[in-house]
Amino acid sequence: MATPLRQSTMLSVNNSATPQSASSDKSQSPQTQTLSQPTPGLRVPSNRKTIYDRHLNRSRNAELSRASFAFLFGEMITYAQRRVTGIQDLEKRLNEQGYPLGLRLLDLLFYRTTSTSSSALSSSSTSSSPPNRPLRILTLLHLIHGPLWRLLFGRSADALEHSVSPDTPNEYMITDNDPLVNTYISVPREMSMLNCAAFVAGIIEGVCDGCGFETKVSAHNQPSEMWPSRTVFLVRFGESVMEREKVLERAGVK
16 A cells, blocks of 8 residues: 555655665655755755744844945945946946835835834723824835834934925935945945945835835935035935825825
8 A cells, every 4th residue: 555645755754764665655746756855055954944934023123244234235236337337327226126125124114113013002001003104205205214214224314305496396305424335335436426325225216116106216426524425315206196195185194
């Protein structure tokens, strides 16, 4: 009688299996045999748990080594630089690398905020609803200027401004006086216009798109005597976002 599928799979993994049990494994499908064999180069802990089994709040207050970050980010720039023809193309690639990170950070930020709200509700008798995704532009920008920047860099951004020109009411500016991504980057003189904070601009763009705001974000060098690496992130919202903003303002939605 043939050995059941689950039992035969366990016997094929066991090193102490008898020749009779090995011959009985021939009746199982090739797909099962392939899955039962360990993947070369893949190391699984003895407890069978990987990084995907960790709780998302486990590393909430953990800090990353700056040396590790500088090495990894430098390799990302080197990788992108080998496949570009100019500064704009390089900044575009850095933006594209940061965009999916922004989408994931948005979900992580709201998950952790919701978890904090839930624990606060369980320890108090007051009732309050968990945070929702922002509907207005200013609410979104304050989310980026404060909680998102603290999640990434451990502090808030230095300034949040709105364009005073009547021709560009859809432009906002987020200022970082000393971007961490530019701290350990040496830009050649012939590429002085390059700003590697385009990677952070991609993160901001991903967060905005994840909230349903059509946005284009770019990073610009605005050095000062005190802050030579000062960077301004220019956030341009689409026409559909501005039209929705007017409708929500008339409706009194905050």
